[in-house]
Amino acid sequence: MAMTIATRKRLVTALLIGPSAAWLSLFLVLPFIAILVFSVGERAPEGGYQAAFTFAQFMNLPARATAFWNTMILAPVGAFFCLLVAYPTAYYLAIKAPARYRMLLVSLVVVPFWTSLLVRTYAWIFILGARGLPNLLALIGLPDVRLLNTPGAVLLGIVYGYLPLMIMPIYVSLEKLDCRLLEASADLGASPVRSFFNVTLPLSLPGVATGVALVTILLLGEYLIPQLLGGGKVFFIGNALVDLFLQSRNWPYGSAIAVTLVSVVVLIITLAMRLAWRFAGTRQVDLV
Template sequence: MTQRARNWLLLTPATAWFLVMLVLPVSVVLIFSFGERGDGGGYVPAFTLEQYANLPARWAAFKNTMVLAPLGTVAAMLIAYPLAYFLAVRTSQKWKTMLLVLVIVPFWTSILIRSYAWIFILGGRGIPALLEMIGIEGVRLIYTPFAVTIGIIYGYLPLMVFPIFVSLDRLDKRLLEASSDLGARPWATFLQVTLPLSIPGVATGCLLVFILLMGEFLIPALLGGGKVFFVGNALVDLFLQSRNWAYGSAVAVTLIVVMLVSVTIYMRLIARLNTQREDVSLM
């Protein structure tokens, strides 16, 4: 057997999995998006662009997703980076494992239960009640974009912490010592050495969280209370309640296109930053 034949043989399982689990479902959704809704719901074969023409009716869902998903990603990154830095650089090996386990602990509980906990915390008997006790009245937190953002940060923070932690943990500590020996202040060492070398971890964490947030529906449904909803909530409504599979497929295809464009632009920006960093390091 030739080397090329062996390579194809090794790639066959992954290729079959990719075709069956990704290409085939996306192709079905794409075909459905050009169809029509039947009298009793579902899908009727046709070829029309009517579903795409009706996309502006779901503009609010797309707007909320494209605003809160990047906002939640950036907010999670800003909170996760100091935590990951503390665990990787400032924590001894003795405590590092235990603290990492504590970061994972929330994942041992269903996101549904954790979201209901935030409903109580942000609801009338939670933080607003405490604020009323000190004279601050009329504060509404639940069923707002703020509540959804808090739920997003809390729910996806561990997914942001670990890629950044791995990137920082693998950092050669001798580089930090060399920077200090050359007279650089701690902030200069961080900005010129630690931060640039941790960009791959930051990029991975942001990409992972952003992609998952684009399809999120549970957190907006619970903490948004029907007032702040994502495209994922629109898809649940169209497929399961309205049973308008054709329109739902058009919304899903549009979401996929938006994600592909956003991720492509993001990856190019990261590649450009890495290129600039390498050019500076060679000078």
């Protein structure tokens, strides 16, 4: 048993990393290589894949431009509306809420996020469907209002589904806020509004950036909300992908769309991280 300590150490490391490395290679790296290969292939006459090396699939991307535009517009707009509701909520939770109830109120925000998005989304079908709100609106003299299967319904579903995810990072950044900074600002004669815009808001921007980036990235691959609340009229890239893989079985074209989607996600993450670095560089405030 002549085994040096270094060899032994390396062996243990390999054994520890091995299973997860195998999992990552087999179910992340290999699948990604597969769609890269498929995306430069051709569709076989009977559906499926035929080996080739062509960029025809990528050239054909404009054929699904509607899905792209819907996603690229509704994802950031949805994240923005989410932010509009989330910021005051997070502000209340971190600064205004009575300390006794704070943890309870925060938990109540988090709970919906851990319950099935599918169930929470289909509940809106009842509310927005013909027997729900439009029915009530008809009673007050607004007949024939259609809510379900509109971009508005999808936006509402997005705000509803992702609100907890937007509130949490903003809450965390506001909670860390040093109250002495606000007192100092007031002592120096700033009005509460001015203190908010010059002190609170800038210091919470990292949380805002995290929330917006997180929600936007997740929304880019969203499928359920547009499927259930957009009723096939408002569709995202995710819906196009399901159609291409499970219905029309155009795998090479679907792969090209998937590769493009991942590239966009990577691009946005890179930009968001650059921004975060810049914030971190200029906004360092340490009191202690």
